[in-house]
Amino acid sequence: MSNLAIQIKTERPRIEELLAPYRDVIGDDYAGYRNHVFRTVTYAMHFLDGDLDVETTVETAMAYHDIGLWTDRELAYLEPSEAVVVADNEKHGWGLDPDLLREIIHWHHKVYRYRGAHERVIEACRKADWIDASMGWIRKGMSRSNVAAVEAAFPNEGFHKSLLRLAKDYGGSTLIGGIRVTRGIVKW
Template sequence: MQDIEIKLERPRVEMLFARYRDQIGEDYAGYRNHVYRTITYAMHFLGNAEEYEQIVETVFVYHDIGLWTDHELAYLEPSEAVALADNEEFGWGLDPDLLRGAIHWHHKITPYTGPNTKVIEACRKADWIDASKGKVKKGVSKEVIANVEAAFPNKGFHDTLLRLAKDYGGSTLVGGLKVTRGIVKW
């Protein structure tokens, strides 16, 4: 069985979430665990190299944040804008092109091959694993996925996405179409 490092505590993630926890509201526990799962997978793809931890943690806290900050189904650009503004305001010094790119391309269906490929591709693969509830494995075993999901239970995250599609789109079908058009990249 393939091993994966599971960190149950990530102080930077909690610090980043602190500003948005009230805004995310009842969806917080599900989104938080989605973020922890995706960070775990992305860091696994990056060999758990510490040099990538800060950017990966930041990317995933912000990657879907536009759903709550801007109430948008086409949430990639709003999420990028919030992440870039906070990076600037708080002086984190993260590469804005990498931060923007990892958020922008995390729903890309085909492999990403542009600038910052290593990190963006790790983030893309990580999100596909979790968004598909482990049906898309990207080379990670079902046992490893089960271990990550056991450490960070779903807590209704995927149901939240369906609810938001309905709330923001008028119906689940219309919202689903808007989401697909707004966030899926080839």
Template sequence: MPEIEIKLERPRVEMLFARYQELIGKDYEGYRNHVYRTITYAMHFLDNAEEYEQIVETAFVYHDIGLWTDNELAYLEPSEAVALDDNESFNWGLDPDLLRGAIHWHHKITPYKGPNAKVIEACRKADWIDASKGMVRKGLSKETIQKVEAAFPNNGFHNTLLRLAKDYGGSTLVGGLKVTKGIVKW
């Protein structure tokens, strides 16, 4: 695979986040950098083809947004709903099935083989890399992951997930179980 391309600025991502930054609040920097890391990985898996950039950027801005918009640990469906609403309201013209699929299947444990598999699978692999803090590498080298993490530091993102699990679930254990039941797909 060629060297990973790291884009430090993504105007579409910033535009999409503008509506939600205040709502995300103190968690914004961590979530934003998680989004940038996952976009970077997914676009690498898609050979940085421009035709996929808008859908990948949009899917990742929205993929976990239900944590903040709905205060929900089973956040896939709320995240999908917000993304689809905004896609329609702002006339972005993104394929709603692809947008929904990229969000819905990003925690799938096994490879995704359905419609739009190329993009959805790239997004799925990208999120697993970042959610596991690089323990799951999906073919990328440790050095490549370290470069991406250096460009977009964690800023407490994984701690935020633990805190939200506790806040929304009553305890880290109960919240963790709710998250697992609500978002992990086979």
């Protein structure tokens, strides 16, 4: 499936609604983060063969997957991001499985394949984030043409530069921040 032409939805109202309350907190990084979310959702849904039964969950988890960087100003942002999505799920009555939302976020930086409950969805989101975090250097079976099409639809808008800036700002230096990020978010 990953070599078939990718379906790109340039409008995802749910993502826009989920991110809107955090626009001021994310600030100048908003356009970059928004497009990162759109890219990761696009890749994940491609790996999931466009399964509409999980689309709302994927959109929600990926909208929140890095949000702790801004809400908690924390380099070890997985647990803060998990807490924000679970709280909003409860507060707004979305009725999504809080464990699945938490697990998608918790495992999205796992280096090796995820195995366990909800493997299909978690693994699709994990692979999607690796593709985008590596700017297509790591493709997890996704074709170069699909990566290029997604990147053209949702430009980077400085997203990866903002990650380096945040590592420096929160960690005291890019090197120390990078080490803290790696220790705080990478799972084996």
